[in-house]
Amino acid sequence: MSNNFTIINNKLHIGNILAEQLVQEFGSPLYVYDASIIKQRFTDLTSSILYPKTIFHYACKANSNLEIIRLLKAQGAHIETVSPREVEIAFHVGYKPEEIVFTCSNLSYDELAWLIGNDVLVNLDSLTQLRRWGEIKSGSSVSLRINQGIGAGHHEHTITGGIQSKFGIDREQVQEAQKIAKQYDLQIRGLHQHIGSGILDERIFLLAMEKLLETAMQFPDLEYLDFGGGFGVRYHKDEQALEIASLGKKITKLLNAFMKSYGKELVVRFEPGRFFVAESGVLLTTVVEVKRNPHKTFVGINAGMNQLMRQAMYGAYQEIVHAGSVKGEEEQVSVVGNICESADFFAREQLLPTFSEGDVLAILDSGAYGYSMSSNYNARSQPAEILVDGDSARLIRKEYVV
Ligand code: LLP
Numbered sequence: 567m568s569n570n571f572t573i574i575n576n577k578l579h580i581g582n583i584l585a586e587q588l589v590q591e592f593g594s595p596l597y598v599y600d601a602s603i604i605k606q607r608f609t610d611l612t613s614s615i616l617y618p619k620t621i622f623h624y625a626c627k628a629n630s631n632l633e634i635i636r637l638l639k640a641q642g643a644h645i646e647t648v649s650p651r652e653v654e655i656a657f658h659v660g661y662k663p664e665e666i667v668f669t670c671s672n673l674s675y676d677e678l679a680w681l682i683g684n685d686v687l688v689n690l691d692s693l694t695q696l697r698r699w700g701e702i703k704s705g706s707s708v709s710l711r712i713n714q715g716i717g718a719g720h721h722e723h724t725i726t727g728g729i730q731s732k733f734g735i736d737r738e739q740v741q742e743a744q745k746i747a748k749q750y751d752l753q754i755r756g757l758h759q760h761i762g763s764g765i766l767d768e769r770i771f772l773l774a775m776e777k778l779l780e781t782a783m784q785f786p787d788l789e790y791l792d793f794g795g796g797f798g799v800r801y802h803k804d805e806q807a808l809e810i811a812s813l814g815k816k817i818t819k820l821l822n823a824f825m826k827s828y829g830k831e832l833v834v835r836f837e838p839g840r841f842f843v844a845e846s847g848v849l850l851t852t853v854v855e856v857k858r859n860p861h862k863t864f865v866g867i868n869a870g871m872n873q874l875m876r877q878a879m880y881g882a883y884q885e886i887v888h889a890g891s892v893k894g895e896e897e898q899v900s901v902v903g904n905i906c907e908s909a910d911f912f913a914r915e916q917l918l919p920t921f922s923e924g925d926v927l928a929i930l931d932s933g934a935y936g937y938s939m940s941s942n943y944n945a946r947s948q949p950a951e952i953l954v955d956g957d958s959a960r961l962i963r964k965e966y967v968v
Contacts, residue, residue: 570600570603570845570846570930570931571600571848571930573892576891576892576893576894577889577890577891577892578848578887578889578890578892578926578928580598580600580848580954581600581601581602581954581955581956581957581958581959582956582957583954583957583959585598585848585850585889585926585928586889586890586926588850588952588954588959589850589852589889589926591959592950592952592959592961593950593965594850594851594852594868594869594926594949595849595850595851595852595867595868595869595873595949596849596850596851596949596950596951596952597847597848597849597850597932597936597937597949597950597951597952598847598848598849598850598951598952598953598954598959599629599631599634599843599846599847599933599951599952599953599954599962600846600847600954600955601637601846601953601954601955602955602956603845603846603933604634604637604638604641604842604843604846604933605637605641607841607842607843607845607846608622608638608641608642608643608842609641610810610811611797611810611814611836611838611841611842612641612642613814614810614811614813614814614815614817615814615817615818615836616814616815616818617817617818617821617822617825617834618831619831619832619833619834620821620833620834620835620836621644621833621834621835621836622642622643622644622835622836622837622838623643623644623645623646623665623666623667623835623836623837624638624639624643624644624645624646624837624838624839624842625646625648625795625837625838625839625840626645626646626647626652626655626656626839627647627648627652627839627935627938628839628840628842628843628844628933628934628935628938629839629843629847629933629934629935629936629937629938630652630655630938631937631951631962631963632655632658632659632962633953633962633963634843634953634962635655635656635659636659637953638842639659639660639661643842644661644665644666644667644835645661645665645666645667646666646667646668646669646795646837646839647666647667647668647686648668648669648670649670650677650680650681653666653668653681653684653686657684663684663685663686663687664685664687666686666687667686667687667688667689667758667792667835667837668681668686668687668688668689669688669689669691669711669758669760670691671691671692671732671733672691673691673695675698678695678698678699678702679702682699682702682703687709687756688708688709689709689710689711689756689758689792690708690709690710690711690735691711691733691734691735692734692735693735693739693742693743693746696708696710696735696743696746696747696752697746697750699750699752700746700747700749700750700751700752701750704750704751704752705750705751705752706752706753707752707753707754707755707756707789708747708752708753708754708755708756709754709755709756709757709758709790709792710735710740710743710754710756710757710758711733711734711735711758711759711760712734712735712737712740712757712758712759712778712781713727713728713731713733713734713735713736713737713759714727714737714759714761714774714777714778714781715727715728715729715736715737715777716728716761716770716773716774716777717730717731717761717762718761718762718765718767718770718771718774718796719761719762719763719764719765719796720763720764720765720766720798720880720882721764721880721881721882723879723880724762724763724764724880725761725762726760726761726762726763727759727760727761727762727774733760734759737781740781740784753787754785754787754788755787755788755789755790756788756789756790756791756792757778757781757782757785757788757791757792758791758792758793758794758835759774759778759792759793759794760793760794760795760796760837761774761794761796762796763795763796763798763839763840764796764798764799764840765796765797765798765808766798766800766805766806766807766808768808768809768812768813768816771796771797771813772813772816772817772820774793775793775817775820776820778791778793779791779820779824782824782828782832783827783828788828788830788832789832789833790832790833790834790835791832791833791834791835792834792835792836792837793834793835793836793837794836794837795836795837795838795839795840795841796838797810797838797840797841798840798841799840799841799844799845799931799934801844801882801883801884801885801931802883802885803885821834839934839935840934840935842934843933843934844931844932844933844934844935845930845931845933846933847931847932847933847934847936848928848929848930848931848932848933849869849873849874849928849929849932849936849949850889850926850927850928851867851868851869851926851927851928851929852867852868852924852925852926852927853865853866853867853868853921853922853923853924853925853926853927854866854867854868854904854923855923856921856922856923862900862915863897863898863899863900864899864900864901864902865899865900865901865902865918865921865927866902866903866904867901867902867903867904867912867927868904869903869904869912869929869949870903870904870905870910870943870944870946871903871905871907871909871910871911871943872905872940872941872942872943872944872946872948873903873936873937873940873946873948873949874912874929874932874936874939874940875939875940875941876935876936876939877911877912877913878907878909878910878911879939884912884929884930884931884932885929885930885931886901886912886913886916886918886927886928886929886930887919887927887928887930888918888919888920888921888925888926888927888928889925889926889927889928890925890926891919891925892919893919894919894920895919895920896917896918896919896920897917897918897920898915898916898917899913899915899916899918899921900913900914900915900916901913901916901918901927904944904946905943905944905946906944912929937949937951937963942966942968945968947965947966947967947968948965948966949965950963950964950965951963
């Protein structure tokens with residue numbers, strides 16, 4: 567199983583705490599995050615990219631719990647946002663405007679005006695946004711999100727580059743963007759791209775970086791380049807994890823070489839979300855029914871796709887563990903939730919430990935895009951969240967009941 571959590575006496579522990587004890591104390595379903603894993607992942611990534619002017623903006627859409635954002639802020643992360651409310655959250659936890667980047671497609675005029683009024687750095691996603699910016703604040707600096715025609719991701723829904731994608735200004739419209747900028751006396755100071763999420767092939771990441779660097783040569787007055795997020799994590803044991811140390815070295819080399827030919831050391835930004843938080847989280851649930859049909863066995867839990875929707879939405883795999891008996895007899899089962907939808911699956915026909923009513927079933931790697939994508943569908947609650955740090959566990963958000 568995933569080596570992020572400890573197994574002692576065949577039982578799952580988060581930090582030094584028994585998973586079953588957390589359920590006893592706080593109930594289930596329950597999101598639990600291990601602070602030490604977040605800190606470790608932050609160090610893994612930030613210590614691997616050694617270009618000196620690099621800033622890491624945590625993409626808080628991955629997990630916008632205030633305590634998780636604070637934890638990453640304390641490590642030195644800046645923040646990436648995609649809605650005015652996320653910007654307000656960033657201000658609330660103490661970020662200054664210059665530590666926030668914002669990128670969003672289909673922004674309303676009023677939203678853009680609000681962002682400009684709050685001095686937030688926006689990566690403009692379209693020619694319309696650029697024109698509106700010019701109308702609101704001519705004579706200022708802007709940044710453009712470019713779609714270079716390259717996309718990647720763990721599922722087609724998470725690919726954000728290429729001609730099928732709604733995101734960014736198409737590379738063929740770069741000159742038009744420059745014309746609009748001139749018309750409003752705007753200086754293009756930044757270029758941004760984000761090609762997708764859940765990337766495990768470093769080659770595509772590096773290739774996309776090279777493309778943006780090529781484009782950057784057409785912009786003589788840049789101050790920064792933003793390469794987005796997308797660093798994948800290994801959800802399945804058969805997947806090849808990103809070798810972050812070696813990728814970091816390659817990125818550093820690429821950036822150093824580019825800055826030499828550009829003639830100036832630009833600020834470089836990355837916007838990782840998943841990489842920092844995914845592996846720190848686990849969704850603890852309780853088995854409420856085991857339905858042994860003539861041809862199939864369904865392990866029914868007290869959580870649903872409203873509380874963790876990655877499996878239903880992307881067919882995503884996240885490892886399932888029997889928290890009270892990690893290694894034991896196994897059988898072929900499907901793990902299903904309590905929502906009135908046929909997509910409400912957490913595992914399809916997998917060999918898993920034999921579960922009985924009352925057992926604690928843990929869904930690993932739920933720290934990113936778990937709670938943050940949850941809803942109250944079927945008038946079910948959004949689970950409580952707990953932060954574990956070594957021996958201590960504290961509630962960082964109460965269960966939200968509609
Ligand atoms: N920057 C921008 C502009 C983004 O759109 C995203 C993610 C990120 C940064 C952070 O990407 P990351 O480092 O986390 O890959 N719900 C999906 C993932 C959607 C990602 C959306 N944008 C999932 O559960 O796999």
